[in-house]
Amino acid sequence: MDEHPTSSTEDETGGATRRRALMLGAVGAASVMSIRPALAQAAGSVLMCDIPVPDAGRARGYISKDGQVVAAGTAGAFAPPGRPLKGEDVRRALSSGSNLPGYDYERSRAYLKYVQRLQRGTAGFTCFASVQMLRK
Amino acid sequence: MTATRYRAPPADALLIRELDGLFALYHRPSGTTHLLASPAPELLDLLADRAMTRDALLDQLLRRYDVTDAADDLLDARLSELIAVGLVYAT
Numbered sequence: 001m002d003e004h005p006t007s008s009t010e011d012e013t014g015g016a017t018r019r020r021a022l023m024l025g026a027v028g029a030a031s032v033m034s035i036r037p038a039l040a041q042a043a044g045s046v047l048m049c050d051i052p053v054p055d056a057g058r059a060r061g062y063i064s065k066d067g068q069v070v071a072a073g074t075a076g077a078f079a080p081p082g083r084p085l086k087g088e089d090v091r092r093a094l095s096s097g098s099n100l101p102g103y104d105y106e107r108s109r110a111y112l113k114y115v116q117r118l119q120r121g122t123a124g125f126t127c128f129a130s131v132q133m134l135r136k
Numbered sequence: 137m138t139a140t141r142y143r144a145p146p147a148d149a150l151l152i153r154e155l156d157g158l159f160a161l162y163h164r165p166s167g168t169t170h171l172l173a174s175p176a177p178e179l180l181d182l183l184a185d186r187a188m189t190r191d192a193l194l195d196q197l198l199r200r201y202d203v204t205d206a207a208d209d210l211l212d213a214r215l216s217e218l219i220a221v222g223l224v225y226a227t
Contacts, residue, residue, distance in 0.1 A: 022175050022201035024210035031176040032217045035169040048173040049158055087173075126156040130171065 023048075029088055033130060050084035051124035053111050065106070067113025078107045084124070090115055091131040141227050142193060142215055144183035152177065163223065170221060179214060183224060190215065 025031060025048045054061050054069045061069040062077035070077045085100060090112065093100050099108040118125045151162040159172040161180075172180075175197075182188075182196050194211055197203050218224035 019200065019202045022178060022197065022203050024175055024203065024205050024207065024214055027209055027213045029213075030217055031173040031214055032221050032223070033171040034221045035171060123156060126158050126171075130158075 033133075049087040049127035049130060051087060051090060051115055051118075051127050052084040053080050053114055053124070055123035063110045063114050065110050065113075067110060067115075067117050069114070078110050081111060085111060085115065087127045087131045090128065094131070139189040139191070141187040141189050142183055142219075142224050143185070143187040143227065144180045144218070144224050146185035150180070161223075166222060168222070170223065175214060176218060176223075179218060180223060187227060 029048050031048050052059075053063060058069045059080070060072050062072050062074050062079055064070045064074065064077040072079075081100075081103070089100050092098060093108060093112055094116075099105055100111060103111065115124070115128055118128050145163065145165065149164050151164065153160050155171070159177045161170045161172055161177075162168075163170065178197070178201065179193070182193060182200070188196070190208065190211060193215075194206060194208070197211075198206060215224060215226075219226055
């Protein structure tokens with residue numbers, strides 16, 4: 001698998017070897033979704049994927065109540081989450097109306113609106129699209 | 137009793153492209169496309185045309201990666217998904 005990034009897990013710069021972190025995930029989550037030709041139906045799910053909020057190009061930006069990325073420190077907007085949102089958490093929050101784990105109602109709604117505004121080509125869009133497919 | 141061994145297709149049977157943090161995988165023999173999230177690509181890489189037991193696979197993962205939640209049941213869950221879609225074979 002030459003195109004695969006996992007073989008380059010060791011960095012021997014300066015003689016030190018760093019290993020990439022890896023999570024096996026949770027029982028009940030899934031890491032594989034099959035796309036059937038001409039049907040594009042999810043046989044499983046991709047729930048362990050991440051959705052960065054906001055994307056790396058605007059990493060310092062805050063998230064307004066309507067999900068827009070605004071300048072850091074903007075009054076009424078929220079600082080971005082400390083780590084990317086999990087696809088499974090987004091799916092659960094969108095389907096049940098519940099909050100994202102660790103965030104209150106207002107902040108959860110702002111982050112979810114950001115996710116729902118994601119466009120093709122933006123980091124996290126593929127994860128969100130997978131989550132959407134599961135909800136249908 | 138012999139422990140179950142797991143094997144993935146050889147690398148040339150798969151076409152893999154990174155896609156926005158996920159991996160699109162085309163399985164040439166079946167013509168099926170899959171979307172994979174970590175750690176599925178890493179498992180396929182370790183098992184490519186190489187059969188090993190779950191314990192050996194976990195050992196290889198721990199050698200290669202900083203696995204933050206190493207547990208047999210979690211690895212079983214990931215292997216089961218790959219077996220279910222035909223990307224890993226148990227022998």
